[in-house]
Amino acid sequence: MGKPLLQINNLKTSFRIGDEFYAAVDDVSLTVNENEVVAIVGESGCGKSALALSIMGLHHELNTKLEGEILFQNKNLLSLSTNELNNIRGKDMGMIFQDPLTALNPLMRIGDQIEETMKNHYNLSKEEMKKRTLELLNKVGIPNPERTYMQYPHELSGGMRQRVVIAIAIACEPKLLIADEPTTALDVTIQAQILDLMRELQNQMKTGIILITHDLGVVAEMADRVAVMYAGEIVEIADVFTLFNNPLHPYTRSLFNSVPSAADGDRLHVIQGIVPSLKKLPRTGCRFSERIPWIKKEAHEENPKLREVEKNHWVRCTCYQHFDFPKDAEDLHYDIS
Amino acid sequence: MTFLRVENLKVYYPVRGGFFRRVIDHVKAVDDITLDLQPGETYGLVGESGCGKTTTGRTIIGLNKATAGKIIFNDIDLTRLKRRQFHKYRKDIQMIFQDPYSSLNPKKRVIDIIAEPIRNFEKLSPKEERRKVQDLMEKVGLSPDSIFKYPHEFSGGQRQRIGIARALTVNPKIIIADEPVSALDVSVQAQVLNFMKDIQKEYNLTYLFISHDLGIVRHMSDRIGIMYKGRLVEEGTKENIFNQPKHIYTKRLLAAIPDVNPEKRDEHLLMRKEVNEEFERNYEKYFDAEGKIFDLKKISDTHSVALP
Amino acid sequence: MLKFIVRRLLIMIPQLLLLSIIIFLLAKAMPGDALTGQMVANPNLDPETMEELREKLGLNDPWHEQYIRWIGNLLQGDFGISYVHNVKISDLLGNRMANTFLLGLLTLIFAYLIAIPLGIIAGRYPDSWMDKLIVGYNFVSYAIPLFVFALLMLFLFGYTLNWFPTGGSVDVQVERGTWDWYLSKLHHLILPSISAALLSTVGTIQYLRSEIIDTKLKDFVKTAKAKGTPERKVYTRHIFRNSLLPVAAFLGYDIVFILGGSIFIEQIFNYPGLGQLFVSSISQRDFSVVNILVMLFGFLSILGTLLSDIILSIVDPRIRID
Numbered sequence: 005m006g007k008p009l010l011q012i013n014n015l016k017t018s019f020r021i022g023d024e025f026y027a028a029v030d031d032v033s034l035t036v037n038e039n040e041v042v043a044i045v046g047e048s049g050c051g052k053s054a055l056a057l058s059i060m061g062l063h064h065e066l067n068t069k070l071e072g073e074i075l076f077q078n079k080n081l082l083s084l085s086t087n088e089l090n091n092i093r094g095k096d097m098g099m100i101f102q103d104p105l106t107a108l109n110p111l112m113r114i115g116d117q118i119e120e121t122m123k124n125h126y127n128l129s130k131e132e133m134k135k136r137t138l139e140l141l142n143k144v145g146i147p148n149p150e151r152t153y154m155q156y157p158h159e160l161s162g163g164m165r166q167r168v169v170i171a172i173a174i175a176c177e178p179k180l181l182i183a184d185e186p187t188t189a190l191d192v193t194i195q196a197q198i199l200d201l202m203r204e205l206q207n208q209m210k211t212g213i214i215l216i217t218h219d220l221g222v223v224a225e226m227a228d229r230v231a232v233m234y235a236g237e238i239v240e241i242a243d244v245f246t247l248f249n250n251p252l253h254p255y256t257r258s259l260f261n262s263v264p265s266a267a268d269g270d271r272l273h274v275i276q277g278i279v280p281s282l283k284k285l286p287r288t289g290c291r292f293s294e295r296i297p298w299i300k301k302e303a304h305e306e307n308p309k310l311r312e313v314e315k316n317h318w319v320r321c322t323c324y325q326h327f328d329f330p331k332d333a334e335d336l337h338y339d340i341s
Numbered sequence: 342m343t344f345l346r347v348e349n350l351k352v353y354y355p356v357r358g359g360f361f362r363r364v365i366d367h368v369k370a371v372d373d374i375t376l377d378l379q380p381g382e383t384y385g386l387v388g389e390s391g392c393g394k395t396t397t398g399r400t401i402i403g404l405n406k407a408t409a410g411k412i413i414f415n416d417i418d419l420t421r422l423k424r425r426q427f428h429k430y431r432k433d434i435q436m437i438f439q440d441p442y443s444s445l446n447p448k449k450r451v452i453d454i455i456a457e458p459i460r461n462f463e464k465l466s467p468k469e470e471r472r473k474v475q476d477l478m479e480k481v482g483l484s485p486d487s488i489f490k491y492p493h494e495f496s497g498g499q500r501q502r503i504g505i506a507r508a509l510t511v512n513p514k515i516i517i518a519d520e521p522v523s524a525l526d527v528s529v530q531a532q533v534l535n536f537m538k539d540i541q542k543e544y545n546l547t548y549l550f551i552s553h554d555l556g557i558v559r560h561m562s563d564r565i566g567i568m569y570k571g572r573l574v575e576e577g578t579k580e581n582i583f584n585q586p587k588h589i590y591t592k593r594l595l596a597a598i599p600d601v602n603p604e605k606r607d608e609h610l611l612m613r614k615e616v617n618e619e620f621e622r623n624y625e626k627y628f629d630a631e632g633k634i635f636d637l638k639k640i641s642d643t644h645s646v647a648l649p
Numbered sequence: 650m651l652k653f654i655v656r657r658l659l660i661m662i663p664q665l666l667l668l669s670i671i672i673f674l675l676a677k678a679m680p681g682d683a684l685t686g687q688m689v690a691n692p693n694l695d696p697e698t699m700e701e702l703r704e705k706l707g708l709n710d711p712w713h714e715q716y717i718r719w720i721g722n723l724l725q726g727d728f729g730i731s732y733v734h735n736v737k738i739s740d741l742l743g744n745r746m747a748n749t750f751l752l753g754l755l756t757l758i759f760a761y762l763i764a765i766p767l768g769i770i771a772g773r774y775p776d777s778w779m780d781k782l783i784v785g786y787n788f789v790s791y792a793i794p795l796f797v798f799a800l801l802m803l804f805l806f807g808y809t810l811n812w813f814p815t816g817g818s819v820d821v822q823v824e825r826g827t828w829d830w831y832l833s834k835l836h837h838l839i840l841p842s843i844s845a846a847l848l849s850t851v852g853t854i855q856y857l858r859s860e861i862i863d864t865k866l867k868d869f870v871k872t873a874k875a876k877g878t879p880e881r882k883v884y885t886r887h888i889f890r891n892s893l894l895p896v897a898a899f900l901g902y903d904i905v906f907i908l909g910g911s912i913f914i915e916q917i918f919n920y921p922g923l924g925q926l927f928v929s930s931i932s933q934r935d936f937s938v939v940n941i942l943v944m945l946f947g948f949l950s951i952l953g954t955l956l957s958d959i960i961l962s963i964v965d966p967r968i969r970i971d
Contacts, residue, residue: 047526062871094877106868111890121876156966191389196597221599244603262531264560272531278496
């Protein structure tokens with residue numbers, strides 16, 4: 005494992021709803037090392053995408069409040085001006101977005117969209133830029149770079165477009181890549197191709213990757229380390245083998261048991277209740293407690309912190325020690341509202 | 342008696358071109374597929390986007406027109422029926438749609454959404470209707486008091502259950518579920534899938550379960566058909582498909598699903614690579630000269646593969 | 650592209666034929682005919698002479714015979730004669746067509762010159778004081794009827810301040826074709842075109858504003874920012890171009906809209922164009938002229954929609970016409 009590349013300390017990202025700010029990412033600390041793939045797993049609304057956008061500084065300035073520190077190359081990204089941030093974005097860190105159908109400008113040729121990244125950071129001649137772009141297109145596995153260079157996004161399939169999105173992100177060989185659900189919108193065979201490509205590029209370029217996903221299969225295939233997020237907090241973090249062999253936090257275990265391919269048995273586990281909305285998020289105590297009501301109150305910590313329960317395996321709250329799945333879950337009748 | 346049989350179904354869309362916009366070619370969305378559904382079973386129809394699985398489902402309930410072929414339900418060919426006659430059978434086959442956010446009319450109250458099929462097919466007094474809707478709401482695990490709410494007041498999983506309640510109102514025999522959980526989070530998916538299994542037992546329902554997610558299809562289905570480019574490449578029991586896949590496309594699809602065991606990561610990647618190489622190498626073995634998929638051939642009582 | 654245009658032009662033929670029949674029948678259904686107007690102008694005409702004239706002009710034939718004669722002439726480029734002015738309609742139209750075209754063009758240019766910057770400002774800084782001011786202007790310009798506003802402008806800048814002429818299309822004392830003559834034409838055009846332009850910006854401004862606000866949230870804008878593209882370039886290169894698409898698509902329709910508006914404007918500013926001719930022809934029951942004008946307006950509006958489609962296919966690579 006390499007040196008620390010990105011260090012997030014006590015990050016809190018709050019969004020404005022009406023006149024109030026509500027934290028979508030709450031006190032998150034995370035380190036990403038060089039040449040390491042860190043997966044962030046959770047369901048929609050857990051704050052994983054908000055975390056990614058916070059690192060890239062892509063949130064709406066007026067409606068977002070960012071607190072804490074994001075240290076990258078000895079600079080705190082949160083204290084940089086937009087201009088200073090623009091010198092880093094695209095050059096030292098790149099982002100891969102979820103939906104390749106909307107992530108590209110429909111009115112710009114593919115070549116121009118890739119070259120824009122280089123134009124922002126390098127001073128290259130036209131010919132050199134084109135040469136590099138064609139190399140990039142070749143590198144991300146586009147069969148006919150010369151032709152694609154002149155094409156518009158709508159002329160390419162979803163998988164090809166996602167390759168272009170990746171080419172844009174790696175155009176300046178960044179040290180950190182943030183991939184926000186990079187394969188969710190794609191078919192399985194295309195997903196496999198894109199994951200293969202990302203792995204290959206990572207081996208070549210030794211990039212650190214933050215992989216945001218809800219798909220445990222993708223995590224198992226790609227990640228070195230995994231952080232599980234629930235309601236804005238990291239509830240468990242460990243290396244991928246430990247987490248899959250010995251998941252501890254009740255949320256992690258519930259998540260595993262609700263996925264058909266990972267669950268054992270005929271019935272899938274259903275997590276009771278619903279993910280609370282940003283406004284209704286519990287701010288004190290164990291945030292998952294209301295979804296496991298059969299666990300006694302005393303089992304939870306009053307002020308749950310991440311604790312190292314074995315080497316490099318961190319779990320929030322003590323309730324994991326007392327957690328077990330209910331015997332015969334009458335899952336349906338819990339959410340009669 | 343045949344329960345539901347789709348026989349040599351073809352759904353073609355015309356491609357127009359030239360100066361007078363004449364039909365110059367066809368897009369063969371569904372190109373000659375045959376499948377049989379037995380009462381009470383779940384048939385999983387799997388494939389990637391554009392393979393024709395959704396078109397097949399929509400054609401069975403009459404949302405698309407069949408270009409050729411038969412859809413036989415209880416010994417009657419539905420494609421031959423006039424609109425009015427078809428209406429009679431329409432209530433026996435219901436559909437659950439993919440997106441719980443757009444498939445419920447946002448301007449209607451839940452009671453009106455769920456009661457709509459009743460109003461189309463049965464005549465009930467407002468009081469009876471209300472009782473029936475409330476019963477159904479309870480059945481799908483929603484509060485009977487919330488029948489006057491609007492769809493936006495429910496979560497995604499709850500909405501999908503409203504969609505299911507709507508399909509259940511007229512006591513259908515077959516439910517066509519088109520990617521019913523793709524838009525939902527995993528834990529909510531689990532809730533809807535469990536629930537679909539429960540009501541299947543209770544009402545002796547037959548499912549045509551359309552999905553791109555092999556994990557979910559494996560969990561739900563008794564038999565599975567794999568579709569590719571508008572045709573079936575392989576059909577068999579769950580065990581046939583997952584344990585003895587014969588067609589290279591099925592193998593490729595299976596290999597593409599990430600393994601949830603990180604320790605088998607390298608093994609799995611190697612296997613995927615081998616399958617993909619075989620796909621390239623032995624293409625002619627599985628597809629004819631024009632790249633078309635062969636007709637299905639039986640290789641055992643339950644298992645058919647499209648091989649020459 | 651060429652194929653598309655030819656096909657669309659061919660589709661126009663039945664559309665225009667249908668339009669011509671409707672117009673013709675409507676004109677016939679109106680009380681009075683071409684000669685009624687003449688009788689008003691010359692009370693000494695006796696009814697018998699009128700009847701002879703009617704017979705001679707074929708006005709007593711069944712309608713379809715008259716129609717076929719009319720449309721046949723029309724196809725050969727013979728628009729007929731105006732019974733009121735007693736001149737060939739083509740002569741009547743010539744100058745006025747140029748006048749109306751100039752007026753329309755200038756109105757369009759002014760309208761876009763005003764609307765696009767305002768729309769961009771409002772969309773880029775929504776809820777700022779500038780945006781509020783612009784939205785306020787939108788409400789006012791939408792609420793004021795054109796004829797009230799035009800009269801106000803005429804009174805203020807024409808009569809009170811005396812900056813612009815109050816009628817006509819050119820100063821009669823200036824020799825035709827000289828530099829001064831062109832200047833005088835422009836001088837006559839400015840007030841009516843600005844008046845019309847100021848009131849036809851609503852759609853463009855609102856569209857542009859909401860498009861920009863929407864586009865800002867699009868994923869590809871995030872992609873652009875993630876590349877490290879400076880804010881200013883994110884706007885010029887990504888947001889504005891995409892937001893201008895629907896505006897460009899409306900250009901063709903705008904042409905029709907402005908033609909329609911010319912009827913009021915020309916009447917109020919006493920500007921000798923097609924609109925003014927249209928109004929006066931109706932009041933004088935000069936049906937042969939009215940018919941031709943309606944046909945012309947119909948033709949132009951169909952042409953406008955065609956133009957919109959062509960423009961859109963040029964600016965948006967996703968739309969391919971063949």
